[in-house]
């Protein structure tokens with residue numbers, strides 16, 4: 001079994017984003033960038049399936065500027081075998097990303113594509129579902145358990161009411177949720193080894209995908225700021241406040 | 250201009266997030282139709298027909314739609330979209346699962362989790378865990394939109410008298426099937442529609458402590474129970490309790506955060522609550538920067554005292 005894992009380079013989840021003065025977006029200059037946390041979970045899952053002998057090759061792919069190389073290296077250090085970088089000037093929207101990934105999938109013919117459920121910068125939560133649509137594949141989104149079987153794969157999903165398990169035909173698209181696994185930290189020897197693993201580079205144009213955006217961002221603004229209120233000295237004051245608000249008798 | 254709203258439901262009741270999606274759909278202008286795709290879901294279709302502002306209900310009742318499998322529901326919607334200019338769904342796990350699948354097939358860039366429809370036809374949507382509100386306009390001929398329920402009032406559940414029309418689609422794709430579900434039945438109000446929420450974090454240390462400290466307080470206040478990611482990851486409470494950027498987005502009258510530090514990913518899910526109360530033993534905890542009332546205390550003393558005095 002071959003697994004393809006798309007990984008996105010995003011602002012590190014510990015950094016508080018700052019809006020540019022001209023309201024055109026978030027200032028990413030000199031900001032720590034990392035692999036999208038859900039994609040780390042995806043790479044980890046693929047690496048574990050390989051270690052368990054259920055997969056024989058794990059390929060990571062990233063779309064974006066040249067620096068997305070670093071994100072691919074992280075994936076390689078976590079256990080992926082090789083990387084594919086699709087260079088674009090701007091970060092494409094999810095539909096364009098899905099179209100690029102559909103081309104890569106056609107070339108690579110994986111049995112599973114494991115994506116993150118959501119990129120923590122655009123918070124779109126679309127790409128996996130779109131890729132499944134374009135390929136006509138089954139989809140197991142927001143996965144907290146992935147169990148490949150003789151035929152197909154069982155996926156347990158985190159849904160609003162709790163959990164549900166679906167049986168999918170393969171090839172399939174899976175998107176990860178937080179409880180699927182705890183991603184490893186790459187060890188130093190593995191980081192060194194990753195430097196020698198191959199990364200193939202292409203452009204979106206090579207793949208013949210139009211990445212022109214469909215959405216125009218008119219402005220990006222800060223949400224209304226919430227002012228800190230008062231510190232209450234004791235539980236009695238809190239009780240009085242709750243009574244004032246009418247939530248306690 | 251006619252908009253189709255995909256109803257969120259459990260085959261018995263219309264999910265309340267659908268009512269917010271209907272309000273957003275009305276703001277697009279033109280007629281609003283609702284699609285109820287399910288199995289044995291007549292009561293949902295009837296309820297949708299009574300919602301104020303709904304002109305028509307399309308009802309697809311078939312075993313293939315009973316579990317809202319994206320592989321089956323997406324082609325059904327695609328087949329209906331010729332007559333519509335926009336497709337809207339609440340940003341529930343079902344809406345998020347199905348809508349991008351329809352959008353991609355129609356070559357449309359979806360607009361996720363809008364919180365406002367502006368007069369110039371643009372939409373506001375939170376990005377970066379709610380730290381950046383993007384105002385976007387689409388050049389696509391049709392729109393596919395998911396709606397964050399906290400951004401829109403709920404449409405009234407009475408006042409409408411829409412017709413209900415049966416529709417059908419390609420049915421079972423054969424690509425996926427339902428195996429099982431673990432859905433807890435609870436007497437408590439539902440997290441995303443509760444007016445009071447008591448949430449616990451890592452500081453609770455165990456599921457037993459959630460039962461011992463959080464539940465009695467929630468009982469006293471008739472509140473729903475929420476949690477931080479740390480509490481869910483540690484297994485103190487089920488995954489569907491998680492409030493935050495990648496969990497549930499809530500905006501109750503009162504949100505009480507107990508032993509939660511206030512990471513940006515948590516704040517993203519609750520900072521639009523009307524009143525925020527925080528109990529934390531660390532006076533520098535970031536949660537106090539958004540709290541209307543903060544109490545610096547050990548929860549194991551403060552919470553039982555609070556519960557007993559209410």
Ligand SMILES: Cc1cc2nc3c(=O)[nH]c(=O)nc-3n(C[C@H](O)[C@H](O)[C@H](O)COP(=O)(O)OP(=O)(O)OC[C@H]3O[C@@H](n4cnc5c(N)ncnc54)[C@H](O)[C@@H]3O)c2cc1C
Nearest residue numbers: 450451452477478479493494495496508510514515530548
């Ligand atoms: C991709 C991604 C997505 C995420 N999504 C979410 C999300 O949706 N929701 C979410 O909540 N988090 C999310 N997180 C996690 C988030 O970054 C934080 O790690 C998490 O919110 C921390 O949970 P916590 O506040 O319970 O724990 P901690 O940060 O460990 O805080 C515990 C708090 O309890 C206090 N405390 C300890 N003992 C006591 C006591 N006896 N009495 C009173 N106070 C006490 C401490 O002072 C501390 O402030 C996400 C992270 C990532 C990377």
Ligand SMILES: Nc1ncnc2c1ncn2[C@@H]1O[C@H](COP(=O)(O)O)[C@@H](O)[C@H]1O
Nearest residue numbers: 006007063115116118119124125126127
């Ligand atoms: N530029 C990209 N390069 C590689 N993978 C991506 C990219 N954008 C999105 N993805 C994948 O799609 C998932 C969901 O992203 P989104 O739909 O943007 O929230 C991410 O977790 C990644 O796995």
